[in-house]
Amino acid sequence: MDRRNTVYQGPRNQVHNFFEYCGFKCPPMKGFAVFLQEVLSEKDQVQYWFCRDRPYSYVSVDKFKVACKEFHAGQGLNEELCKSFDEAENQKNGCRLIYIHWENGNHSKHAWLGNGLLPSVVHFCMCSDQHRVLTSGVPELALTSSRLGIFYKQRDLYFHPAWAYSISSTIVRIPFSFLDTLLWTSLIYFGVGYSPEPERFFYQLFIQFLFHQVAISIFRLITAVIRTLPIAAIFCQFTVMATLLFSGFMVSSLNVTLGHQALQRNGLNFDEYFYWISIAALIGIWILLCLPCSSRDREISSFISYIERKKDSSNSIQENQLSGARVKTQVTNMVLPFVPVTLSFENVHYFVDTPKKFRGKVPNKKLHLLQDISGSFRPGVLTALIGSSGAGKTTLMDVLSGRKTGGYIQGDIRVGGYPKVQKSYARVSGYCEQTDTHSSPYNSKGSCDLLSLKFVKEFLQMIELDEIKDSLVGIRGVNGISAEQHKQLTIAIELVANPSIIFMDEPTSGLDARAAANVMRVVKNIVSTKRTVVCTIHLPSIEIFETFDEIILMKGGQIVYSGELGHNSCKLIEYFEGIPGVPKIKENYNPATWMLEVTNSSIEAELGVDFSHLFKQSNLYQRNKELVQELRVPAHGSKEGLINIMGSVYVFMVSTGASNLLSILPIIISQRTIVFQEKFAGMYSSKAHSLAQVIVEIPCLP
Template identity: 35%
Template structure:
C-alpha cells in the first residue's frame, strides 16, 4: 500500500477496534486526539447510548472536549498532579468551584474552565469573591475541600458501604481468558499473519533476489572447472565453499530482528487485551516461515550445487538441501528470540550480532575444535553452526567423488579432509546435525513464545526534577544573562520596537509572506485499490489549492480527519518526497528555494519525533544551539530556552527523558509541547 491513513483516522481505527468486541468495561485514553469535534461527538454519543442501553461501564479520558461533547457525560473525574479534585455528577462540578470562590463565565466551556482553574497562570481570572484578596489555591487544597463538599461526602459514604453481590448475576463475569476457542484463535492468527506476509511481500522478494545474486557470484568463485577432488588441499577449498553457504543461510535470517521489533507494540497490545495468547502468534509464524525456508535453501542448493562441483549423487544433493533448510529455520528462530528478548531495535541488533559472532567463531571452522580453549569448549558444543558444519561436511566428503584411498592409510580422501580439519568423520553425524538443528528450532521457538509471554515493553525510565529544585534554579538565575539578551534583542531588532521591562523575551526575525497557487498533489494508486476497480493510475489528494499566509496573522487550517491538512502542510513545507506536485509557491514574491526555506521555517509534526535518550531541556538546548545565530552565546541560549519551557509549561519535566512514543518517557501531550521551536523561524507549521 502506498498511502496510509491519517493520524485522526488511525485514532478512529483504534476506537473501532475496541468497540467491535463485547467488552463490558471500556477504558479509553484521549480518544479525541487527532479527531475533529464532530467525529468525537458522534463517538462519545454512541458510547453514551450503548453504556446506558447495555448497562456497561465506560471511562474516557479527554484532554479538551467541546461543550456539546462534555454535556454527554454523566459523571466527571477531575485529576491534577496525581490527586482527585472532583468526582461526581457533571452538573455539580462548576458548583464545587463556585463554592471555593471561582465561577465559570456564562459563555465559557466548562471543560476548559475545569482545567484552567487549577493552573497557576489562569486561576486568578475566575476569582469571584471580590471582597477578599485573591490567593492561589493549590490542587491539594481543592482535593481536601472536595472531601467536605456534599458530593464528596456522598461519594465517601457510598465507598464505605459494602457492595451486595446478590445484585450481580454470575454470568456477568467472564470465566474465560479469550473470546473464542483456541482453534478459532489459531485460525484467525494464521490468516492475519499470512495477510501481513502478503503486504510485506516486497521484503521477501528482495531477500530471494539478494540470495540469488550471491549464489550466482558464488558460482563464479567456486567454479567446477577450477575445483578438483585430488588432494586434501582441494577438500579444504570445498570446506570453504560449504562454510560460505552456511554463513549466507544463517545471515539471511537477520531481517527477522527488525521486522519483529516493529511488530512488538502490536503484539503486546493484543496480548494485554487478551486477543490471543502468545503461542497463537509464534506457532503460525513458525509454520508460515517453512515455505520461505524451502525456497531460500532450495534456491541456493539448485543454483550452486552442481555448478560448484559437489558430489554428483542425488542423495548428497538432497542431504545438503535438508541441512540448509533446517539451518534456515534455526536462524529465523534464533533472531526472533533476540528480538523478543531485546524488545528494542538497538538492543536486539546488538544481541543478534553478538549471537552471530559467538556462533560463527565457535562453529569449528574459523577456529578448529583442537584450537578452542578448554574453558570455551562448551560454546563449541552448543553452537548450531558446529552441527551444521559437521553434518554438511560429512554429507559431502562421504560421497563417491571423495572415496579415493588416501596414501597408505586405511581411510578415504574425504575422511582425511574431515580428520585433518578437526571435523567428525562418522556418517551418523549427518543425522546428528539434522536432529540438533531441528531441536534448536523447537527450543528457540519455545523461548520466543516464553519471552513474548513474560516480558513487557522496556519500562519507563524518567528523571523528573522536583518543583523545589526548579524554584531554587530559578532563584539563582543570573539577571546579567537576561539583561544581555534584552540588549541583544534591542540592538538587532529589525522593526525598532522597544523591549518592555518584562520577563518574556522575543527573538527578532524577518517577517515573510507565503503565497501558493493552484497546488495539486498526486500519488500513485495502490495495487489494492486498482483491484477494487479504480482505473486511474494516480490519486489526487490536493485539488487546485490557492491561498496566502501573511506575517503577523495566526492562521488555522481546519478540516475533518483525512481531509488533507497534513498533506497540504507537508507540500508547502517541502516535506513530500514522493508523488507529483503541481503549482507555484513563493516566499515574499520570490520562488521558494527548499534549501534556504528550511533554515527560516519550523515544522511541528503531527507525530512528534525526538531523541529518546535526551531530557527535555537537553533537546531544546541542542535545537537552540543549532538554529540560533552563532553570535548568541551559551548563557543567552539557555536563558531563552528556559523562557520557552516556562511558556509551554515544561519546567516540571525539564529533567525527564523524552523516551519512545507509546513505550516510555513523555506523554503525547507533553511531546507536543516539547516540539516547540526555540529559534523563532519566520514561518511555523
C-alpha cells in the first residue's frame, strides 16, 4: 500500500514478478522489503528501472493499480470477487454484527449518561468560589508531569538553568489563569448578588487570581517533587482535603466554637488595609512555592550566543583546551561556524561493583564491562559501534560521552589531543537518545526555536524537516509527526546546539527499512559538514551497513574488529575470511549478519580461537594504535598553538628584562656616592656617565 491505495494484492511469491512486469527489478545486494518501499517513491524509483529498450517515466500509484488489475494475480482476485456469496451465511454474520452494534450502543449510551451526569453532580456540589478556583489548578499535574522528562534531559545536558524553566512555566500560565478566574468570579460575584461597584468586583477578581496562582504553584510543586503522576495525584487529593477542612468551609454551623461566636458578636476591625495584607500574603506564598521548583542543586550552564562563541574562539589555549582541542581547519561554509574535533581513547577500562545478590557467586568484587578499548573518531568519518546484545557498545558510547556517572573508568580519553573535561566537553558534544522525547504541543520548528533562533532554517533543511516545520509534534504512535520524523527531530534538536561531536544511540531502532534509510541519509548529511558522528547499531540491513565508513565490532566488552568497511564491505570480509576456519560469506548475503554469525561464541569454541586476541595481533590493530598516538598530540600550527608561543615569548622577554634590571640595582647603588662626588668635583657631567654605561653594555648584548 502507498498513500492509502492498494498497489498490489496477491500471492507473496508473485510480488517480484509483478514489479518486473511493471519494469522494475530488485538489485542483487538489496533487501526486497527496502525495494518495495523505495520503488513507490518518486525520488528513488528511477534506480530500479531495468527496461533499457524504453525510456523511464515515473510510475504513479494509480498506474500500479491499473497494472495490478491486468496482472494475472489481479485477474484471479477479480474473478474471485465476482463469485456469488452464500446468502444464508451472510445473514448469519449480519445478525451477529447487529448484536455487536447493539451491545456497543448500550455501552456508549451508559458512558454518555455517566459523562453527562457526573459533571452535573460535581458542579452543584461545588458551592465555594475558592473551591472551584483551587480544583481548577488540578490539570497542572498532568502538564507538569508530561514536561518533566524534557526538563531533566535538557537540564542534565546544560541547556538551561532550572529557574528559567520555572519562571517561564509560571508566566505562560498567567493568561489562562486570568481567564479562568475571570469566568468563575463573574458567575459567582453577580450570581450571589454582591455589591455591583466595579472597584469591589476587581478587588475580588484580583484576590481570586492570586489564589488561583497559589493553587497552580502547589500542584506544580507537588508534581516536581514526587515526579510520578499517580502518586502526585494522591498527595494533591490530600492537599485539597486539608485545605477544605482547615479553611472553615466544611465546618458546620452547629460546631462553631464559643470563641468564634464571641468574635462574631463583638465584631472586628476589617479595614481596607486587611485586604492588602491578604494580597501580600498570597504573593509571598506564591513566591515561596515557586522557589523549590527553581532549585540549583546542579550547576547549570546556559547557552552561549553566537557572539560569545566567536569571542571564545580567540581566547588563549588555557581557556579553550577544556572545550576540547580542535584540528587546524575551521569549517566556514555553515551559517553557524564550528571547529571539527577528534576523539581518541586508549586502554579504556570500565568497572562496576558486583550486585549484592551475585557477590557470593562471582569471585570478583567488580565486574569488568570494558576491557582495553582503544580507537579514535574523526571529523567527516561515520563510525558505527556494532555488536550483539550485551556486547558493550552502548556502555562504551556512554563512557566516551561522559554519561556514565557510576562505576570506575580507567584509561586515556582525549579530545583533539587534550584530556577530556566533562563540563566543557558537554558544550561541544551532543547525544541523541534512542527514545525520542519531545513536547507534543510544539511544532518541529518551535522545538528547535527553543534552542537557537538564528540557524533553525539551515538545520531543518539539513535534517529534511523544512517541509513539516509547522506540523505539531504530537505523541509518538498516536498523533502528530511520524516515528521517522520524531527521530529526525531528535537529531535536529541536538544539532542546533552546534556540537562538533554527535553520539547517536540506535538511530534506526523502531523504524521500517524505508524510514531507517531516510534517517541514515540525514546522518550522512551531518557527516558531510565535517562533524564527528558515532552511532550504535544492532543488526542493520545491507543498505544501512554500507552507509558507514568505519565500524568497531565488539563482543563481551572487547574489540573484535576496528577499521574501514571498504566498498561492499570488502575490507571487513577480507579480514575475517583471512582467519583459518571461518566460513566464507554467501553471495548477496548481508555482511553485518555474516560478521555477527562468524564471531559468536560457538564459532570461537569450534575453532579454538579468541577473535579479540587475534585482532590485537593483527596489522590493523597496530595501525589503529599508531593513529591513536598521532591524535593524542594536539594539532600543529593551530591558532591556539600560535597564541601559546607568543605568550611564552612575551613572558620570557618580560621576565628576562625584569631580572636584568633587578641584578644591576646593587651595582648602581654602590657607585652612586662616587658618581656624585666626581660630578660635584667637575670631572664629567651626568650625561657623559650615562652614555658611558650604555656603551660598556653593548658588547654584552649578543
